[in-house]
Amino acid sequence: MIAELGLAALWLAAALAALQLVSGALGLTERGAVLGGAVRPVAVVQGGLALLAFACLIYVFSVTDLSVKLVALNSHSMKPLVFKIAGAWGNHEGSMLLWVTVMGLGGAFVALVEKRLPERTMLATLAGQAFVSLGFYAFLLFASNPFERLSPVPMEGNGLNPLLQDLGLAFHPPTLYLGYVGLSIAFSFAIGALVTREVGPAFAKAMRPWVLGAWIFLTVGITAGSYWAYYELGWGGWWFWDPVENASLMPWLAATALLHSCGVLAARNALRAWTIMLGVVAFSMSMIGTFLVRSGILTSVHAFAVDPQRGTFILALLAIYIGGALVLFGLRAATVTEGERFAFVSREGALVVNNVMLSAILGIVLFGTLYPLFAEAMGAKVSVGPPYFNPMSALFAVPMLVVLMVGPLLRWRRDKFGRVGRELVIPAMLIVAAGICVLVLGGVALLPWIGLALSVGLGWASLLPLKGRNLRRTPLPIWGMVVAHFGIAVALFGMSSESAFSVEKLVAVRMGEVTQVGPWGVKLDTVEPVAGPNWTAMEARLLVRYGIDGKVTRMLPQSRSFWAPPQQTSESALLTRWNGQLYAVLGGEAPKVDGEKQSRWQLRLWWKPFAPLIWIGGLLIALGGLLALVGRVAADVRRIVAKDKIAYRREKQGR
Amino acid sequence: MKRLIALVALALAAPVFAQEEQSTAPYAYRQLDDPAQETKAQDLMETLRCLQCQGQSIADSDAPIAGSMRSLVRERIKAGETPEQIRAWLIERYGDYVSYAPQLTGLTWPLFAVPGVLLLIAFLLLRRRFSAKGAGQ
DSSP: OHHHHHHHHHHHHHHHHHHHHHHHHHHTSSTTGGGHHHHHHHHHHHHHHHHHHHHHHHHHHHTTOTTBHHHHHHOOSSSOHHHHHHHTTSSHHHHHHHHHHHHHHHHHHHHHHOOSSOHHHHHHHHHHHHHHHHHHHHIIIIIOOTTOBOSSOOSSOOOOOGGGOSHHHHTHHHHHHHHHHHHHHHHHHHHHHHHHTOOSHHHHHHHHHHHHHHHHHHHHHHHHHHHHHHHHSSSOOOOOOOHHHHHHHHHHHHHHHHHHHHHHHHHHSBOHHHHHHHHHHHHHHHHHHHHHHHSSTTTOHHHHHHSHHHHHHHHHHHIIIIIHHHHHHHHHGGGSOOBSOOOSSSHHHHHHHHHHHHHHHHHHHHHHHHHHHHHHHTTOOOOOOHHHHHHHHHHHHHHHHHHHHHGGGSOSSOOOHHHHHGGGHHHHHHHHHHHHHHHHHOOOOHHHHHHHHHHHHHHHHHHGGGTTSOTTTSOHHHHHHHHHHHHHHHHHHHHHHHHHHOEEEEEEEOTTOEEEETTEEEEEEEEEEEEOSSEEEEEEEEEEEETTTOOEEEEOOEEEEEETTEEEEEEOEEEEETTEEEEEEEEEEEOOOTTOOSOEEEEEEEEEETTTHHHHHHHHHHHHHHHHHHHHHHHHHHHHHHHHHHHHHHHHHHO | OHHHHHHHHHHHHSOSOHHHHHTTOTTSSOOOSSHHHHHHHHHHHTTBBOSSSSSOBGGGOOOHHHHHHHHHHHHHHHTTOOHHHHHHHHHHHHOGGGBSSOOOOTTTHHHHHHHHHHHHHHHHHHHHHHHHHHHHO
């Protein structure tokens, strides 16, 4: 019953999306203008219906209604409630429903609050949003219905992949989806502005909060995903340049570029066509990412060819939306002039460098991710991994980070290096000093060396925009910029330090034996069985001590066996200190060498100096975005309130 | 290719317990005694693909085949082979797919051309944007 209700809500939402598209498009013409009034309410109701459908799906998952095929395939009655709920979006159909729900809610939110732009542009924007939604509704209803029933009803479900049964991962996909879909709003704004030819500062100011919001969610989502991979996979790696990771990184790169070009358009009315283009590219990257992850093409081109229905469907959607947007862009680009001009040494100039470099990194990641697929289609299998992505992206990232030190200090339109050169003496000296220090320590590869040296200088330089300002009166967006740029320095330092200074130790130890990893002494105390709601595990008690006279602390790594579905995972134990993280994993029991009575246990230990800074930096970047967003929105609200007050006073005086 | 399938099948059939493979792969979970050699082996392992997993290097995987390959890499490093020799040997056996570092071949040259092309585009974009106008203003 509930499942059918969900399906009905989904059909209704799809119908309303069609109505929203038609009335929005007709609303732009003279004869259909009266229909324009319907667009906003329809958008709101459409969002509500999508939410209702999603709530129904969560309900059938939380009560484990096994007559629904999706539940039977992906859930199990013996599972903690939170993972039953998370199971609703941990699969293809559910995640696509989450996608349209977030998209519908985004459209509804825009329809409710966005009143700054001319109504014609808003109609075009909402029609564009409905057009995109409609494709995904069709995809859900025709090719991946989440509410399909199953008969006969199975006794028990298949369960959820144990690796996904983790709180971090339960909330990772929704966060990323909020980001992906937030970019769809930027896309719709770009389409709307192209249709009505109103590309200017007002458009950029209206679009910016949405881009910022999406970008914050993407940043948090990527950071959380990286930390999840770090502690859950049990080998201490935090970024693998895996296609699934790249799928989330590409929209982030595009959104970062869009954010900065939006700033130029809002402040200086320059880079108009470029900003529109980035708006289209950013959401295109979201869709390409979804296509890569959801079509099964990643496992193998052949897997895709065997069951091509879904993949072909998404591919068609990609062709329609990206192709359509590019055609529209091509038709209208000539009428959108580039806008105001500026010199190379200026704030705009630095931001253009940022944009070009980010786009180039995006190009590298996109090409490196797709190339193995082309190669496989041509009959050869190749792998593209860290040895390719690291140096190739550094090629563009390093110059970008150097410009990042200077850019925020420059004035708009035209400036001279001489004016800001003095301030940069200290960061430059810091870079040289850090470079020499690391060189003296020795044994550090080129890229981590560059990263360590740069991060120190960048950390200092990123704080310079605050110099000479009254900190209490500094606008929030400035604080946001400083915090985000500082976060980049922090994350860069963490990444470089992790890859330069990590110490690894793989050992088989007896009970009571002590082993050394970096500055730590680790003693295996006991290994005992423990049980959870849907798993059993061997749990080791490690007593660890930093240096010779440190306090003794306990760590409890587990080796878990899940039974639905049967799979082994290692739960790593992490101990964080201010200067790094100790990472412990319990492996299996080592084979007994003859004559040995006591068994030995495999331990994998890592000492990773300053590794937590990677994710702290990521969160700082997101926090910077949040500060900027709050600052911008508060300023908008103040302006609206002030306007209302003036209007009210005028009215009163007029009487 | 046949060999690869046989190997994967064998690896899939084997139970996931570390102790089973220990006899055939002594260095799967054990480091080399010489730290310099171990660093070399580690750097190489991070650039080799675990053939059985999705998108993981053999240094990041619990899969039995990854363990066997780790052991193989360490044993060969210990025997004095250079990392590139081992990589070449593995590529000969399992194809280019096993190496995360793409080799420059007739098939992969676009990968190495793209950064150059992007650099050129970036340079041209920046030049077009700033050269003529800078003088004009």
